[in-house]
Structures are given as structure tokens and as C-alpha cells.
Amino acid sequence: MxxxxxxxxxxxxxxxxxxxxxxxxxxxxxxxxxxxxxxxxxxxxxxxxxxxxxxxxxxxxxxxxxxxGFSMSYEDGEEIxxxxxxxxxxxxxxxxxxxxxxxxxxxxxxxxxxxxxxxxxxxxxxxxxxxxxxxxxxxxxxxxxxxxxxxxxxxxxxxxxxxxxxxxxxxxxxxxxxxxxxxxxxxxxxxxxxxxxxxxxxxxxxxxxxxxxxxxxxxxxxxxxxGVWPFEQEKEYQSFIIGGDTDEPEIFSCNPDELANYFGANPDSPHYLTPVFFRKEVMQKYYSSSDYKITDGYLDRTGVWRLRFDNNSPNHVSVFLGDLGQDLPSKEQVYWKSFNLIPDERKISRTNFERSFLGNFYDAENPEHRFKQKFRDIQEYWNKKYGWYLFLPLSIKDEHFYESIRSMLTNEQSEFDAQVLALTKATIDSINVKSLRDHLEVIDKSIKSISLMEILLERLESQNLSALSSLLRGVQSVRSTGVAHRKGTEYEKTISKLKINDGDYSSEFDQLLLGMLFLFDEIMKLDLGRNTN
Incomplete structure (x- = not known):
């Protein structure tokens, strides 16, 4: 061969x-x-x-x-x-x-x-x-x-x-x-x-x-x-809709170097602080991963990038045009672009206006942020005063329930169910039954969670006991009859009793968040007042 x-x-x-x-x-x-x-x-x-x-x-x-290791050689007859x-x-x-x-x-x-x-x-x-x-x-x-x-x-x-x-x-x-x-x-x-x-x-x-x-x-x-500093590849910038209408949208690059600012740069270009609007669904992937942290006005990917944005409006999120280019990596800009909305009389939130343009401290408008801030407040207040948390901290494997609580991104039944489950896990299911029973000196061990919370409100002489009791039992019932089990007649009764409009789950869940916020505020206000009188 x-x-x-x-x-x-x-x-x-x-x-x-x-x-x-x-x-x-x-x-x-x-x-x-x-x-x-x-x-x-x-x-x-x-x-x-x-x-x-x-x-x-x-x-x-x-x-x-x-x-x-070692090497050996000879130089002028001498071993080295x-x-x-x-x-x-x-x-x-x-x-x-x-x-x-x-x-x-x-x-x-x-x-x-x-x-x-x-x-x-x-x-x-x-x-x-x-x-x-x-x-x-x-x-x-x-x-x-x-x-x-x-x-x-x-x-x-x-x-x-x-x-x-x-x-x-x-x-x-x-x-x-x-x-x-x-x-x-x-x-x-x-x-x-x-x-x-x-x-x-x-x-x-x-x-x-x-x-x-x-x-x-x-x-x-x-x-x-x-491709490594100082030889990184030049960043690519996407263009976004900043005006016009469906037939003739006005678009412009988010490259900060091409935008106008308060120092006279690019006077014929859109301003760095031009708001760009997006569908709320853009946030879905960030809420679905523990890699991201969403707070009032900021979206973080741990150790990589951070975006300043407006998440206090009820029907959209917005980002300043220059921040899109300054803060978002090129690959992420492509993702956001697919959710871009025509402005069409949309506006930034009052919160964002006060903070960004007037330089004022201003509380969040979004029920999600207000709920989480008040939840942190009551936990800190109760632990500092009594040495234990009113709501037991979630285990590491359950922390995602609290992190995922949000104003709904869609109006879907499935998202409503998921949010009710998360809300219940973080609040009603986490009531510190043992410590609260001892605090209230309740001997009967058959009295648990919601009943103990009702006793607490009664001891604090809450004028809203009936409404808050209905809220707690209603949320628990929605979870029990519609989320944890197959939906049936009981679920429909619960929805009707809570006056939840199943055509507007998004607004209705916001009301549940605000209801819980009122509960926390009521407990702290009455407890503090009782001890100062």
C-alpha cells in the first residue's frame, strides 16, 4: 500500500x-x-x-x-x-x-x-x-x-x-x-x-x-x-423611539456622546434626559432571576451593571435616553428595544420628576416599593422594640417569594396567582406564631397566625379591625381556594367577597399590597401610640 x-x-x-x-x-x-x-x-x-x-x-x-527546576552548565571550567x-x-x-x-x-x-x-x-x-x-x-x-x-x-x-x-x-x-x-x-x-x-x-x-x-x-x-482594556471593542449603541407616532416614529441613538446636555453639547440633538418608554413586560426576565435586584428607581445585575430607571408609573417603565447608552451593555439595549413604546402622551412618574429634576426626596408611588419599604419598617421596629420579628424571615430557598412581590406586569390570571402566593408566603404564612402568642399571653395553642394578628389588633384598639381581618382572611382564602388547589365555587365566592375585578387583576393586586401596607402602618402607629400615652 x-x-x-x-x-x-x-x-x-x-x-x-x-x-x-x-x-x-x-x-x-x-x-x-x-x-x-x-x-x-x-x-x-x-x-x-x-x-x-x-x-x-x-x-x-x-x-x-x-x-x-535547575540546570547545570560550565563556564571557564567552573560548574554553574x-x-x-x-x-x-x-x-x-x-x-x-x-x-x-x-x-x-x-x-x-x-x-x-x-x-x-x-x-x-x-x-x-x-x-x-x-x-x-x-x-x-x-x-x-x-x-x-x-x-x-x-x-x-x-x-x-x-x-x-x-x-x-x-x-x-x-x-x-x-x-x-x-x-x-x-x-x-x-x-x-x-x-x-x-x-x-x-x-x-x-x-x-x-x-x-x-x-x-x-x-x-x-x-x-x-x-x-x-479586546481587553485598554483595547476593548467599541460599544455599539441602539436607537430608540423618542417621539412621533406609529406611522412616523422619531428615533435617535442612545450614545451619550451624541446627545445634548446642560453644558452646551450637541445643541441640535435630543437631550440626555429625554424619557424613553417601555412596556412593563420588559421587567419579566429580571424578576424571574435572582441574578438581578430591582429596587425603587434602580435595576442591578450584581457586580456587572446598574441602570437608573423609573418604575413608579402604573402602566409603563421609562429610562432617560442617555442612561440607556451609559448604563446598559449593548446586548441588553437590544433586549430593551423590543419593548420600546411610542411616547403618545406618556409621562414620567411624579416620583421621578421630583427626584431627577427638582432634586427632592420623594416617596415611591408604586405600591410594590411602598409595601416593601413598610414591611422593612415594621420588621425593624418590632425587632428593635421586642427583640423578635413580627414576621419570620424566609429561608434562603424561600427568599425568592419576597423578592418576586411586585406590581403586576401583565393582567394574566397566572401572574395574579403567583403574586398572591408570594404575598401570602412572606406575610401570613410567616407570622411569628410562637413569639406573638407569648407576647399576647395566649395559652390556647389552637389559635394561630391570622387569629393571633386579630387579637393583636384588638389589644391595640384598632378601629379598622374588621376591615383588616377581612383582608388577611381574604388573601389567605384566595391562596387556599385558587392558588394551592383547583379553582371552584369557593374561589369565586372569595373573589366576589373581596370585590376583586377579574378583568383588572393588576389594579386589584396593587390594592392588596396597599391593604397590607395599611396593616403594617396601623400596627406600628397604634403600638407606638399606646406606649407614649
Whole structure:
């Protein structure tokens, strides 16, 4: 047999290897008496040494070596011992294969400099190394299995550009045959160098082998292409609707450098503080993930970005045009753009106007923010005065119920059910029964949660006991008859008793939040008044 047995592999090396989304930088197919075995490896090489190393197909370093140590030499007849950190000098190994010579199992490490350069997080469970993109989404950068390592090309090329070193992709593949083969070939090129030779097989049951051994060179880009500070890619800015109508919407870029301001910049452009309006549903993905924190006037993605916005209007959210460009990553701007509304006489909230333009402290208008602030107030007041919380703090696995309480984004039954459940979990289900019973000196252990709260209100001489009792029992009943179980006649009775208009769930849930807010305020006001008289 005299034909080239590696045409398919050479085609892969020439046209694909190193150009894939995931670059194989280490792979070992061990000798298991099968029809093939081989190894792939890599190293970064100094640019000035690249041409010389491509003159020969042999590898420039060995898998498993590369640790620091000592070297010995002679100078003027005198023995000199020198400590070195990198025995390969002109080369840098992105992948280090730790070999313990059978005493312990081998394992793979990634060059520390590479990990720190990209600030990679090591996921111990999967073994992968993870980065985070501009919006904070996880990006898998390195996949590691026992016998294979792949690096995402963009991150590998970025490191090459920063280091100004080229990449050598080493390869060795041996194929075994039952018949005799005697093919040989040598190719030397600036980008691909290899040798092919044949011999007697060492794999049981086979007669001969043919082996290809060599390396491929991929040159680094200029340092400006590394994409890391101060060479980040220029930010892309979306354009948003700021005026006009459906037929002729007026749009403008959110690039802050192109907007007018109070210092005379770009006088013919829209002002930085031009409000841009969005459907409330834009917030759905942020409420659905613990990665985000939504407060009165701010949306945060922990450790990545923070957006100042107006979430105090009942029918929309709004952001100043310049803040969209200044605070939102490019990828996130694309998401927000899909919810963009024509202004059509929409206005920013009074809260936002007072804070942003008049510089005043101004309470939130949104029932969601008002409820959460008052809930924090009563918890702090009660704990400071009595040494225990009126509502037990939720467990870590239940904290999402409190965080998800909000003014509804849609008018759907499913969202109403979810919000009633969250509200009940954080309040009625969390009433501190044991401590409240002791505080009220109630011996009967059959009296629980809502009944204890009614006794508290009665002791405080609340004039709104009946209404607040109806609120608590009504919310609990909505949860019990319609959320925790199949809806039926009892649910309809409860909805009717609470006068909930099922055509406007959004407004009705806001009223439940305000009702709870009134309950907290009533308890604190009466308790404080009782102790000052």
C-alpha cells in the first residue's frame, strides 16, 4: 500500500484545526490495542522563533514536562547551577498535564496567567472554566475532560494577541493496519509541517502502522485585537423611539456622546434626559432571576451593571435616553428595544420628576416599593422594640417569594396567582406564631397566625379591625381556594367577597399590597401610640 493514508486528517489540519469555535489544545487517544492512537497538544511561541520551529516536524516540548527546576552548565571550567521557572524558555504552555508516574492519577491544569488574564471562574462540578460577558451572562471558555481540553477560540486568540505570541498546534496520529504499508512523506510549510512514516505495528492483531507527526502555526493578531482594556471593542449603541407616532416614529441613538446636555453639547440633538418608554413586560426576565435586584428607581445585575430607571408609573417603565447608552451593555439595549413604546402622551412618574429634576426626596408611588419599604419598617421596629420579628424571615430557598412581590406586569390570571402566593408566603404564612402568642399571653395553642394578628389588633384598639381581618382572611382564602388547589365555587365566592375585578387583576393586586401596607402602618402607629400615652 503506497497511497497517503492521512488525506482526511491533513484536510482537517489544513482547513479546520485551530479555526473552530472550540479549539482542541490537548487530546490523547491512548494505546489500547486498537486501530489508532495519538496525541494533540499546543504551545505559544515567540514570534521571532516561529519560522525556525516550523522547519522541523518534531515537537518542541513534551507533554507532562514543563515544571521549574535547575540546570547545570560550565563556564571557564567552573560548574554553574541555575534555577529556572520555565525550561522551554521560548514557549508557553496553556495546558499543563501533571504526571505522577503511576503513584497518583494524572490531571490537567490551565496556565495561571491565562486564567487570571480572563478572570476565569472554575466550576468544580463540571470542571469547566467560565467567564462573564458584558451583560453578566456566563460564557464557558474551557472544557476539560480527562483526555481532552478545548478552549473557546475568541479567548485563546485574545490571549495570543495580548502576549504577542503565535500558537503551535502539535499533532501525532498513528493508524494500524492488518496488511503491510510502507508510505512516507515530508511536508514543510510556513503554516503546516509534518512527516509521515511507517513501520511494524505495536498494537495486538495488527501488522503495520503509519504515523503522521507535525505542527500547525497560527499567527497572533495585533495587540489592539485582544479586546481587553485598554483595547476593548467599541460599544455599539441602539436607537430608540423618542417621539412621533406609529406611522412616523422619531428615533435617535442612545450614545451619550451624541446627545445634548446642560453644558452646551450637541445643541441640535435630543437631550440626555429625554424619557424613553417601555412596556412593563420588559421587567419579566429580571424578576424571574435572582441574578438581578430591582429596587425603587434602580435595576442591578450584581457586580456587572446598574441602570437608573423609573418604575413608579402604573402602566409603563421609562429610562432617560442617555442612561440607556451609559448604563446598559449593548446586548441588553437590544433586549430593551423590543419593548420600546411610542411616547403618545406618556409621562414620567411624579416620583421621578421630583427626584431627577427638582432634586427632592420623594416617596415611591408604586405600591410594590411602598409595601416593601413598610414591611422593612415594621420588621425593624418590632425587632428593635421586642427583640423578635413580627414576621419570620424566609429561608434562603424561600427568599425568592419576597423578592418576586411586585406590581403586576401583565393582567394574566397566572401572574395574579403567583403574586398572591408570594404575598401570602412572606406575610401570613410567616407570622411569628410562637413569639406573638407569648407576647399576647395566649395559652390556647389552637389559635394561630391570622387569629393571633386579630387579637393583636384588638389589644391595640384598632378601629379598622374588621376591615383588616377581612383582608388577611381574604388573601389567605384566595391562596387556599385558587392558588394551592383547583379553582371552584369557593374561589369565586372569595373573589366576589373581596370585590376583586377579574378583568383588572393588576389594579386589584396593587390594592392588596396597599391593604397590607395599611396593616403594617396601623400596627406600628397604634403600638407606638399606646406606649407614649
Amino acid at each position: 503506497s497511497q497517503n493514508l492521512f488525506e482526511d486528517f491533513i484536510d482537517f489540519l489544513s482547513n479546520k484545526h485551530g479555526e473552530e469555535l472550540w479549539v482542541t489544545v490537548y487530546k490523547r487517544d491512548p494505546i489500547n490495542n486498537t486501530a489508532h492512537d495519538g496525541t494533540m497538544y499546543c504551545a505559544l511561541v515567540k514570534k521571532e522563533k516561529s519560522e525556525r520551529t516550523m522547519e522541523r516536524p518534531s515537537w518542541d516540548l513534551m507533554v507532562g514536562s514543563g515544571g521549574p 547551577t541555575t534555577y529556572y521557572t520555565n525550561p522551554d524558555d521560548d514557549f508557553l504552555r496553556p495546558v499543563l498535564v501533571r504526571d505522577f508516574h503511576g503513584r497518583k492519577e494524572d490531571y490537567i491544569e490551565i496556565l495561571e496567567e491565562f486564567r487570571l488574564f480572563h478572570n476565569l471562574y472554575h466550576d468544580n462540578e463540571s470542571g469547566s472554566f467560565i467567564s462573564f460577558d458584558e451583560v453578566g451572562d456566563e460564557v464557558e471558555v474551557i472544557k476539560i475532560e480527562h483526555n481532552e481540553v478545548k478552549i473557546r477560540r475568541r479567548y485563546l486568540r485574545s490571549f495570543m494577541a495580548a502576549r504577542q505570541m503565535n500558537l503551535l498546534l502539535y499533532f501525532e496520529l498513528t493508524r494500524h493496519y492488518h496488511e503491510s504499508v510502507g508510505f512516507s512523506n515530508d511536508i514543510k510549510d510556513a503554516a503546516l509541517t509534518y512527516t509521515i512514516y511507517s513501520g511494524d505495528s505495536y498494537s495486538d492483531g495488527y501488522t503495520s502502522f503509519s504515523r503522521i507527526l507535525g505542527k500547525k502555526l497560527i499567527r497572533c493578531e495585533t495587540v489592539e485585537k485582544c
